[in-house]
Structure formats: structure tokens, C-alpha cells
Amino acid sequence: MPLKLSATEPSITRVWPRWLAADTRSRGTIWSVGVVCAVARLTRVTRLRTAHQPSAPVLCASGLRKVYGEGRSARVLLDEVALAVAPGELVAVVGRSGSGKSTLLHLLGGLDHPDAGRVEVGGRPVTGASERELSALRRESIGFVFQFFHLLPELDGEANVLLPARLPGAPAGADRRGRALIDRLGLRSVARLAPHQLSGGEQQRFAIARALVADPLLVLADEPIGNLDAAAGSVVLDLLRSSADEGRAVVMVTHQAEATARADRVLRLEHGRLFPTHASGAAITDHAEPAPRPVSE
Amino acid sequence: MTSGPLGVLRAILVDAIRGLRARRGRIGLPVRTVFAASLVLGVVTTAAYALATGFDRAAERADLPSVIARFADEDRSTIDARVRRLPNLEARAYRTEFRRVPLAARGRHLREGVVQVADDARRGYAVVAGRDLRTRGDEAVIEAGLAREWRLRPGDRITVGPLGPARIVGVALSPDNVAYPLARTARVYLSRRGLIRRLGAGDFPVNLVLLWARDDARTDVLLSQARGSAGAVRGLRFTTRTGLRTLVEQGSGLVVSLLVAFAFVAASLAGLLLGAGARFEVQRRLPATAVRRAVGASPGAVVALHGAEAALVAAPAAAAGLALGGALAAGPTRRALEPLNELAPETSALAILLAGMWVLVVALAALAAAAAAWRAAHRPPAQLLRGGDLRGAPPRGASGGLALLGARLVAAHRVRYLSLVTVLAAAAAVVLLLLALASLLGSLRDDPGTLGKRYQLTARLPADRAPEVEAIAGVREAAPRYELAAVSATALGSPLRLIAYPGDHTRFEAPALADGRRLRSDGEAEVGAGLAEAVGLRVGSTLAVQPPAARELRFRVVGIVRALQDEGRVAYVRPRRLAAALPSLRGPLALRLEPGADRERVRRGLAALGAEPRAVGGATGESRGLLEALAALLRLVALTVSLVCASSLAQALALAAAERRGAVAALRALGADARALRRLLGGAAAAVVLPAAALALVLEGFVLSPVTERLVAGYADLPLQTSLGQVGLLIGVLALSIGAASAWTARALAREPVVAGLREAEA
Structure with missing residues (x-):
């Protein structure tokens, strides 16, 4: 059963024109994403989430490029990637292993630096920001969900969820929200258990609760059901869907078809670029994908 | 392909080298741990060995006689008639000693010169520079202390009382007395034949005889017979080699005992450091161990691999640490031995000793790793994969700030945490002891109470x-x-x-x-x-x-x-x-x-x-000169132990941070900035340091001080008591260390890309 996390904001999914990410190989489209992001920046009154314009994209990325290695061994993992995600939108990024999905997510969340391009979250620049600014951005506006959960084994489930609330500069009320999330996600009975005493599904629900404690604008989920069985995975996907329905932008990297079925848009990362897929819920791994291109290409 | 034990060993080594190459960026911490432990061992071993064996080495080189007899001037033949009949006598040599002979050279003067006129083949001294006397009357061999103090070398001239100038042909050392200026007198040796020829006089009466026993263990027989047959010989005084050792080593014995105490503490510290380091490393690689076990590797193979890797890592680090420690200690040790007329060990002898220590350190590192791996390898692989190092439920409650979280992070691994606290406590206790000893060195110089005098x-x-x-x-x-x-x-x-x-x-x-x-x-x-x-x-x-x-x-x-x-x-x-x-x-x-x-x-x-x-x-x-040399030696030991103590904390934090790299990366992904990391690490450091400081006070007060006092009780009255000021200083230093180590580690962590930590945790 999908969990409704909040009823305070109307669902605004599907308000963002899908054509924006239809074909990122088109220079015109990239330009369009850039213009939309710029307009969104100009029209934003304040950077506070409460003042965030519902129609403006939460995430704007353009011209992203990431190269691994140097010289002859250099490989282009991402090339001229552009992406805009609106509030309330759940975008799934699919692609074969090694195609750069996780790298894209890391760049979007400011966990890694692109070689070129620009990323903004809620109108605040990610690229070019100092480490302090990035920390503040992650703390206030971005929630991460990892494939391997990254729960601290020394803390019980509840303490893991409340971890962001302990950070200096944490949003007010995060503590209360974290406890409410534990109750709403049905984790109260196992909240005092250590991560290694929890099932994979329970661990990922705790990790999602942790990602939502600060009430972020953007949730980035890296293979959130990659380590879960179908039933547990379904619960997690419902949570992410609900999270988007609450008005957050959610970008999910996934391999699984059942995950793409819950997405508003499905993009395929191939040859270092994003392509729209024809339908959500399609098989992901049956596409042959060449290795990342050498820089010289 | 080689089979049998050699083949197995080769396979293990190849596997270990491959593993180390793959993780060469991660072996810095174990290398530093072994290096720090070896540095302390190198310093202490070198100094303790050199001081403990200095007299024997010098006595051997100088061919020091078993008995030295001094008496009023007698005719040589009269004395020889009695001496040659003594039992257990291998050789004898006669001297004429002139006391209070003024000496002068390079503008320096000394009224308390002692001239010994020597002739026989066995001298009882070692020529350490230049050559020995021949039969010329204008040649002199001077004692090393005089040469050092007056900066004299072979070829220089020295005025020997009424005899006038003589050419210095050699510098000699004999451990039958401490050196000038520690001894008020300085010795000059002249050739009997040369002197007779130069003065044109008859033979001199003798007043000193050197006796070499055939069997040193039975010197007492020789001595008692000599006493018995002395007859009317006036002013007879005997000095034995054993007695000389007792007298000469009374001064250095204090420091030797202290160094033995330090060696014990340093060895314990090194062992704890190595053991903790090995446990950290094995713990960090639990998932890899689990995978090995899961694919069929036997516990023995896992243990052998960890042991081999630890030995390979320890070998160069231990060699470097021991060599540096030995080199650092060599100078002050030599300076401490010189006033005692003792010799520093040959480089080859020291190298053999340090090589032995190297084998010990490498073996200890390998054994510590093997023991930790043995425990890990016998746990079910599934438990290891799920973070099997954590036993039972974690502490309850989610309240508290980041500092408390840091404390919980570091204390969650109980065995490791206790090891860390013990290591730091031992190091801090040594520092406390050194602080007390530093005060004591001043006392030894200036306070008569230390030397048994309680009146002021x-x-x-x-x-x-x-x-x-x-x-x-x-x-x-x-x-x-x-x-x-x-x-x-x-x-x-x-x-x-x-x-x-x-x-x-x-x-x-x-x-x-x-x-x-x-x-x-x-x-x-x-x-x-x-x-x-x-x-x-x-x-x-x-x-x-x-x-x-x-x-x-x-x-x-x-x-x-x-x-x-x-x-x-x-x-x-x-x-x-x-x-x-x-x-x-x-x-x-x-x-x-x-x-x-x-x-x-x-x-x-x-x-x-x-x-x-x-x-x-x-x-x-x-x-004063001797005490200052000994103080320099102790200060060197103190410095190395203090450095190791300070670096232990930084290293412990770095180790903990490196181990929890994934957790730190996850925290940073959640928005933790450098300030948050500092709080986290400060809490972790405080959780280690505060109990360690308390334990250090107990260790120092109830173990180290009493042991040290007992060890040196034979030499001096050392009321080793840690003052409140010293405890305050320790707490201040520890607080500074917490701050510095936290800031340094947080800075290093904040510079690292977040994804690097996440990727490692996911690997």
C-alpha cells in the first residue's frame, strides 16, 4: 500500500513538459533546458524551500561531462548531459552497469565534481560551490538513498534516521519529523535494532526515512531496490513514489523494470548521454550497450 | 611448479604481495604504526645495550687486569719476587705512578696530572687514536678524557711537569677510572726505557702492579694470596676488575635501570601498537575475509595470508624505525659513555642486535595479525559480511550531539576501543613518568637528597x-x-x-x-x-x-x-x-x-x-658533565616516547576515520561539513583520551613509578611523584592533542571526494 507522507502540498507531478528531456543529443533541447533553468532562477524569489515556485524545476543540469582516466586510457562517462526535474516528478534513469548512472547521481547531488557543465538544486548552484556550501545544500535540500543503505552499524535504526537532525545547521523540527517518519513507515517495532539485525527492506526503509528527515526538495536514489526482493522493493518504490507525490523531485537510478513502472519519466543513459525511453516499465537490460567512448572519439 | 611447504609459502607470499599492491594506498597507517613502535625500540635498545655493556667492552679492549695493586715505592725485583709466586697468575706488569704532576698544553693547565711510566708488553689500556709508546723518552700517550677536554690529538705536544714537552703519539682509554674531568686527575703514559735513556738515570722504583688472573672466576684466590704475601709492603691498596665495574657503573647504573624500565614500557607499547594495528587491519578487511572463506579458503589460509601481509608491511617499516632509533641514540649514548671511559658498541654489534629486534618486531606484527585473523576466520562468513565485529544490540537512545555520536562510533567496537585506550594510557603513563624523571634529573644534579643526603x-x-x-x-x-x-x-x-x-x-x-x-x-x-x-x-x-x-x-x-x-x-x-x-x-x-x-x-x-x-x-x-650526558640520553628517550604518544592519538583517529570511511562519507552525503566532522572526531578522541588519561594516572602512580623506584633503588633515592602541575600539563597536552588531531583528521577527510568513501564502503 503506498504511504502518503504528507497532505499539505498538492501533487504537481506531470506539470513539467516531457519534451524537455526528449532528446539530449539535440543542441536545441540542451539550450531549451538551459533557458528554462535560467528562467526558473530569475523568477525565484528566495532560495528557501517554502518560497520555491511550484512550477520551477527543482533540479537543473546542463552540459554535464565526466571523464575518467587520463591520456589514452581516458573514457568519457558522461557527455553533454542535460536534465531538468520538476517538483513532484519521479524520474528513473536506466542503463547498463558501468554506463555512468551512479556517477550522474553523484554529480547531481554534489558528491562529485563534473569536468564540465552546471547543476543547480532549488536554484542554488551545485557546481562551483565550496565544500561548506555543498554541505549546507545536501543538508537542507537533498536526500540520498543508497543501494547499500549506508546505515551506521554502531547506531540503531532510529538513531540512523535522526542522524541528519544532529548535524549543525539541521532544519528545525527534523528530529520530530524523523520520529514521525519512523512511525509512518511502520518501523517503530524495529527502531531499536542494529542495522545487521534488520532485513534488507527494513534497512532501506530506514535509509529512506533518513533521506526525508530534512524534508528535502530533491531525493536522489541510487539503485534503491537493487539489493531487495520483489516485496521489499515494492514497498520502497511506493515510498519513493509517495515522496514525489508530496512535491519533491525524485531521481532514481535503477535496473529494474518494476521501478521504471512507477516513474513519470524514464531516461536511458547510453554512450554518456541521456535518451528518453518510449515507455516506462520496459525491460532495461536487453539493450546492447557499447563501452564508454574514448575521449578521442 | 614447486610443491610442498616451499610452494605453499611462495603462493602465500605471492598472494600477499598482490594484495598489498592492490591496496598500496591503504597501508600507510600500519606502516606508521610499526615505524613508531620500532623507533622507540631502536632508541631504547641502543642506549640500554650500549650503557649496560660499556664497561665490559672497554675492559676487554683495554685488556684490563684482574687486580690492580698500588703501594708505596718499592724496588721492582723485591715486588716481583713476591708477585711471581702468586697462584692463578697469568701475567703481570709494573708501573711507576707519579701523582700531582703539572700538565700543560694548548694554553690549558692542570696541577693534578698523573704520569704512569709503563714498560711491559701488557698495558691495561686501549689505544683509541694514534699509536702506543715506543722506547723514546719524548713520546707520550694521553688519556682520552684529557684529549677530548683539551682538544689534543696525536702529533700535538704536552708539557709534563719537570720533564718538559713530549710529543703525543697516541690517545688511550682505560676503564679503571672515570675520565678527566669527571675524575680530577688526568693520566699521561710515558715509556720507562725512553725515560731512563732521556734522563740518564737508573731504573725507577715501582708503586703499581697490574695482575692478570688465569681464571677470572678465581680472582679472589689471587687477591687473598697477594694480601697474605704483601708482608711489609706499605700503603697497599687493591682494586679488582669486579670492584671497578661496581664503582664505575654506579653512576650509569641509574640510567641503565631507567632505560631497562623504558625498554619494558616501550616494548609493551610497541606490542600494543602492533596488536591494535593488526586488529584494525583485519577488522577493516572482514568482508574480504568473508568472501575468501565463502569461496572455500581455509581458516589457515586466511591466517597465513594476513600474517604474511603484516610481515611484508612491517619488514621495511621496522627496519627504518629501528635504524633511525639506533642512529638517534648513538650520539647521546657515546657522549654518556665517554666520561665513564667506556666504549660505544661497534656498529656491527649494534646492527646484529637491531637485526634481532627487527626479527622480533616483524614476527610480533605477523603474529598479531595472524591472531586477529584467526579469530575472524573462525566466525561464520555470513556474520562477517554483516559486520560481525559488532556484538549484540547497539547502545539505546538516539539523543546527543555529534560528539556523542563520535564517542559511540569509536566505542562500538569494544575490544578495539579498549586496546586503543590501553595503548594511549600506556604511552601517557610513560610521558607522566618522563615528566617526573625530568624533574628528577635536575634534582640529581642539584639536590643532595637524591644521592642519599637528606640534609640541606x-x-x-x-x-x-x-x-x-x-x-x-x-x-x-x-x-x-x-x-x-x-x-x-x-x-x-x-x-x-x-x-x-x-x-x-x-x-x-x-x-x-x-x-x-x-x-x-x-x-x-x-x-x-x-x-x-x-x-x-x-x-x-x-x-x-x-x-x-x-x-x-x-x-x-x-x-x-x-x-x-x-x-x-x-x-x-x-x-x-x-x-x-x-x-x-x-x-x-x-x-x-x-x-x-x-x-x-x-x-x-x-x-x-x-x-x-x-x-x-x-x-x-x-x-655535572656525566649527568648532563645522561640527561640528554633520557631526554632523547622522552622525546621519542612523547612523539609516539602524540602520534598515537592522531593515528588512532586517522585509523578510526579510515576504517569508518564509508560512514563518514555517508555523513557528508547527509550534509555534514568540516565543522560537523570536527565535532564528531573530537567526541571520538575524547572518548579515547579521557579514560586513557585516567588509566595513565593509575598506571603511572601504581605501576610504573614503583617499578622504576625499585629498579633504581640500588643507585639513588628517587621519590617519583607526579605533581598536580604535571597532571595538569598532561591534561592540557591531551586536550590540545584532541583538538589538533580532530582538526587535522577532519581537514583530511573533508578534502576527500565523498564518492571515494562511498565507493569503498560499497566495494
Whole structure:
């Protein structure tokens, strides 16, 4: 059963024109994403989430490029990637292993630096920001969900969820929200258990609760059901869907078809670029994908 | 392909090298741990070995005789007739010793020169520079202390009293006495034949004979026979090689004992560091171990791999640490040995010793890793994969800030946490001990109490005015101190000093008791080790003393004390018999002051009584050079241990941070900035340091200090007590260390890309 996390904001999914990410190989489209992001920046009154314009994209990325290695061994993992995600939108990024999905997510969340391009979250620049600014951005506006959960084994489930609330500069009320999330996600009975005493599904629900404690604008989920069985995975996907329905932008990297079925848009990362897929819920791994291109290409 | 044990060993080594290559960026911490432990061991081992064996080495090189006999001038043939019949005698050599010969060179003068005229083949000294004497009358070999102090070298000229200038052809060293200027006299050796030829005179009478025993273990037979056959030889005094060792090593024995204590602590510290490091490494690689076990590797294979890897990592780090430690200690050790006329070990001998230590360190590192791996390998792989190092449920409750979280992070791994606290506590306890010893070194130089003297002032006042002196504020007690030069009546005139106090002399002078008990009655004596050795006294034997112009006095020896005054040729007695034999015996009043007494006020009080106080010195004067050299050595040991202590904390944090790299990366992904990381790491550091500091105080107060005091009790009275100031200093340093280590580690962590930590955690 999908969990409704909040009823305070109307669902605004599907308000963002899908054509924006239809074909990122088109220079015109990239330009369009850039213009939309710029307009969104100009029209934003304040950077506070409460003042965030519902129609403006939460995430704007353009011209992203990431190269691994140097010289002859250099490989282009991402090339001229552009992406805009609106509030309330759940975008799934699919692609074969090694195609750069996780790298894209890391760049979007400011966990890694692109070689070129620009990323903004809620109108605040990610690229070019100092480490302090990035920390503040992650703390206030971005929630991460990892494939391997990254729960601290020394803390019980509840303490893991409340971890962001302990950070200096944490949003007010995060503590209360974290406890409410534990109750709403049905984790109260196992909240005092250590991560290694929890099932994979329970661990990922705790990790999602942790990602939502600060009430972020953007949730980035890296293979959130990659380590879960179908039933547990379904619960997690419902949570992410609900999270988007609450008005957050959610970008999910996934391999699984059942995950793409819950997405508003499905993009395929191939040859270092994003392509729209024809339908959500399609098989992901049956596409042959060449290795990342050498820089010289 | 090679099969059998060699093949297995080769396969393990290849696997280990491959593994290390793959993680070469992660072996920095274990390398630093082994290096730090080896550095301490290198310093302490080098210094302790060099000081403990310095006398034997010098005696061996100098061919030091078993017995040296000094006597009044006698005809050589007369003496030789008696000496050649002695049992157990391998060789003999005769000397003529001229005392109080003025020496001058390079504008420096010395009135207390000693010239020894030598002739026989066996010299009893080692030529350490230049060559030995030939038969020329204008050649001289000078002692190393004089050469060092006056900067003389072979080829220089020295004026030897009325003989005039002589060319220095060599520099010699003999451990039968400490070196100039620690000894007031400086020795110059001249050739007997050359001198006879130069002066055109007949043969000189001899007054010194060197005797080499065939069997050193039976020197006592030779000695007693020599005493028995001495007959009318006047002023006969014997010195044995064993006695010399006792006397010469009394000074360095204190430091040797301290170094032995340090070696023990350092070895424990090194072992703990190595063990903790090994456990960290095994713990960090639990998932890899689980996978190995899951694919069929036996526990033995896992253990062998970890052991081999630890040995491969430890081998170069231990070699570097030991070599550096040895090199650092070599200079101060040599400087400490020089005043004692002792030799530093050969580089090859030291290299062999350090190679042995290297094998020990590498083996210890391998064993520590193997032991940790053994425990891990015997757990189910599934448990390891799920973070099997955490037992039971974590602590309850989610409240508290980041500092508390840091404390919980570091304390969650209980065994590791306890190891870390123990290592730091041991290191901090050593630092506390060193702080106490640093104060003590000053005391050793300036405070007579350290050397057994518990009175601080003397005043020339008659004994019956002691109550008036005791009435002065700040004076705890006062009593007359009698000191009398005498000779042994049984040992043919061996000089000694009788020291007497009414009542218990330990109130004023309490040299450490080496054997027997303290005085209880007028007929008893406590004799210094030097006198006991020279005259052949033991507990229960009789000390017969011939005071000047008085009848012979006899005392029963009830104790042997390690007195440093007059090379230990002293005897403590009650004054009644002395006063009876010498009615004119007088002595100043010795004053024992209250702790912290106002000396100026005491001086004024004494002045009012018509006396001028005289302060009692410590081991000042000639001993200052030796003590400063020894202090330098201790400071070096202190510095290395302190460095290791400080780096242990930083390393512990770095280790913890490296181990929890994934957790730190996850925290940063959640928005933790450098400030948050500092709080987190500060909490982790405090959780280690605070209990470690408490444990250190307990360790130092109840283990290290008592052990050190007992070890050095034979040499000095060392009331090792950590003052509040020292504890405050330790806490301050630890607090600074927490801040610095947290800031440094947080800075390093914040510079690392977040994804790097996440990827490693996911690998």
C-alpha cells in the first residue's frame, strides 16, 4: 500500500513538459533546458524551500561531462548531459552497469565534481560551490538513498534516521519529523535494532526515512531496490513514489523494470548521454550497450 | 611448479604481495604504526645495550687486569719476587705512578696530572687514536678524557711537569677510572726505557702492579694470596676488575635501570601498537575475509595470508624505525659513555642486535595479525559480511550531539576501543613518568637528597646548640655530623672516611642499602660498596679502622650501602666510639629543613646564632658533565616516547576515520561539513583520551613509578611523584592533542571526494 507522507502540498507531478528531456543529443533541447533553468532562477524569489515556485524545476543540469582516466586510457562517462526535474516528478534513469548512472547521481547531488557543465538544486548552484556550501545544500535540500543503505552499524535504526537532525545547521523540527517518519513507515517495532539485525527492506526503509528527515526538495536514489526482493522493493518504490507525490523531485537510478513502472519519466543513459525511453516499465537490460567512448572519439 | 611447504609459502607470499599492491594506498597507517613502535625500540635498545655493556667492552679492549695493586715505592725485583709466586697468575706488569704532576698544553693547565711510566708488553689500556709508546723518552700517550677536554690529538705536544714537552703519539682509554674531568686527575703514559735513556738515570722504583688472573672466576684466590704475601709492603691498596665495574657503573647504573624500565614500557607499547594495528587491519578487511572463506579458503589460509601481509608491511617499516632509533641514540649514548671511559658498541654489534629486534618486531606484527585473523576466520562468513565485529544490540537512545555520536562510533567496537585506550594510557603513563624523571634529573644534579643526603645545610656550631637551631622556623631537625679520614687497619692502609651521626643516620644521610640492614648500635657499621669491594668486607665481617693519631677501632659490618661519596669508600657508624678515641672530634651541625622552608629565614636565624649556613650540593662539580650526558640520553628517550604518544592519538583517529570511511562519507552525503566532522572526531578522541588519561594516572602512580623506584633503588633515592602541575600539563597536552588531531583528521577527510568513501564502503 503506498504511504502518503504528507497532505499539505498538492501533487504537481506531470506539470513539467516531457519534451524537455526528449532528446539530449539535440543542441536545441540542451539550450531549451538551459533557458528554462535560467528562467526558473530569475523568477525565484528566495532560495528557501517554502518560497520555491511550484512550477520551477527543482533540479537543473546542463552540459554535464565526466571523464575518467587520463591520456589514452581516458573514457568519457558522461557527455553533454542535460536534465531538468520538476517538483513532484519521479524520474528513473536506466542503463547498463558501468554506463555512468551512479556517477550522474553523484554529480547531481554534489558528491562529485563534473569536468564540465552546471547543476543547480532549488536554484542554488551545485557546481562551483565550496565544500561548506555543498554541505549546507545536501543538508537542507537533498536526500540520498543508497543501494547499500549506508546505515551506521554502531547506531540503531532510529538513531540512523535522526542522524541528519544532529548535524549543525539541521532544519528545525527534523528530529520530530524523523520520529514521525519512523512511525509512518511502520518501523517503530524495529527502531531499536542494529542495522545487521534488520532485513534488507527494513534497512532501506530506514535509509529512506533518513533521506526525508530534512524534508528535502530533491531525493536522489541510487539503485534503491537493487539489493531487495520483489516485496521489499515494492514497498520502497511506493515510498519513493509517495515522496514525489508530496512535491519533491525524485531521481532514481535503477535496473529494474518494476521501478521504471512507477516513474513519470524514464531516461536511458547510453554512450554518456541521456535518451528518453518510449515507455516506462520496459525491460532495461536487453539493450546492447557499447563501452564508454574514448575521449578521442 | 614447486610443491610442498616451499610452494605453499611462495603462493602465500605471492598472494600477499598482490594484495598489498592492490591496496598500496591503504597501508600507510600500519606502516606508521610499526615505524613508531620500532623507533622507540631502536632508541631504547641502543642506549640500554650500549650503557649496560660499556664497561665490559672497554675492559676487554683495554685488556684490563684482574687486580690492580698500588703501594708505596718499592724496588721492582723485591715486588716481583713476591708477585711471581702468586697462584692463578697469568701475567703481570709494573708501573711507576707519579701523582700531582703539572700538565700543560694548548694554553690549558692542570696541577693534578698523573704520569704512569709503563714498560711491559701488557698495558691495561686501549689505544683509541694514534699509536702506543715506543722506547723514546719524548713520546707520550694521553688519556682520552684529557684529549677530548683539551682538544689534543696525536702529533700535538704536552708539557709534563719537570720533564718538559713530549710529543703525543697516541690517545688511550682505560676503564679503571672515570675520565678527566669527571675524575680530577688526568693520566699521561710515558715509556720507562725512553725515560731512563732521556734522563740518564737508573731504573725507577715501582708503586703499581697490574695482575692478570688465569681464571677470572678465581680472582679472589689471587687477591687473598697477594694480601697474605704483601708482608711489609706499605700503603697497599687493591682494586679488582669486579670492584671497578661496581664503582664505575654506579653512576650509569641509574640510567641503565631507567632505560631497562623504558625498554619494558616501550616494548609493551610497541606490542600494543602492533596488536591494535593488526586488529584494525583485519577488522577493516572482514568482508574480504568473508568472501575468501565463502569461496572455500581455509581458516589457515586466511591466517597465513594476513600474517604474511603484516610481515611484508612491517619488514621495511621496522627496519627504518629501528635504524633511525639506533642512529638517534648513538650520539647521546657515546657522549654518556665517554666520561665513564667506556666504549660505544661497534656498529656491527649494534646492527646484529637491531637485526634481532627487527626479527622480533616483524614476527610480533605477523603474529598479531595472524591472531586477529584467526579469530575472524573462525566466525561464520555470513556474520562477517554483516559486520560481525559488532556484538549484540547497539547502545539505546538516539539523543546527543555529534560528539556523542563520535564517542559511540569509536566505542562500538569494544575490544578495539579498549586496546586503543590501553595503548594511549600506556604511552601517557610513560610521558607522566618522563615528566617526573625530568624533574628528577635536575634534582640529581642539584639536590643532595637524591644521592642519599637528606640534609640541606650545615652550620659550624657546637653539638649542644642543636636544639636552638631546631627552634628556627623551617628547620625540621639538626644534629652534629662527624666525618673523619682514616685507613683500614686490616687491608694495609686502604683509605676510607668514617661518617657518624648521633642516633639514626638515615634521618640525614640514607644511601641505598644494597645488602644487610641499618645500624642499631655503637659497634656496628654500614660500609659503602666501594670500601667493601676494596677491603673485602661482607655483612658480618669486621671493619678495623685506624684513625689518625688514635687507637684502632673495630665495627661489625651490618650493611653494605651504595654510597657515591668518595667512590663508596665510606663507613657510617655511631659517634660514641669515635668520640672516645678522639676526644677533640668536632663536626658541623647538619640541618634538615621542612619542605618548602624559607632558606633566607633559616639563614637569618643561623646568623643570629653566629653561624653562616653552607648549602649541601648534589652531584655537581665533576659529575655535572656525566649527568648532563645522561640527561640528554633520557631526554632523547622522552622525546621519542612523547612523539609516539602524540602520534598515537592522531593515528588512532586517522585509523578510526579510515576504517569508518564509508560512514563518514555517508555523513557528508547527509550534509555534514568540516565543522560537523570536527565535532564528531573530537567526541571520538575524547572518548579515547579521557579514560586513557585516567588509566595513565593509575598506571603511572601504581605501576610504573614503583617499578622504576625499585629498579633504581640500588643507585639513588628517587621519590617519583607526579605533581598536580604535571597532571595538569598532561591534561592540557591531551586536550590540545584532541583538538589538533580532530582538526587535522577532519581537514583530511573533508578534502576527500565523498564518492571515494562511498565507493569503498560499497566495494
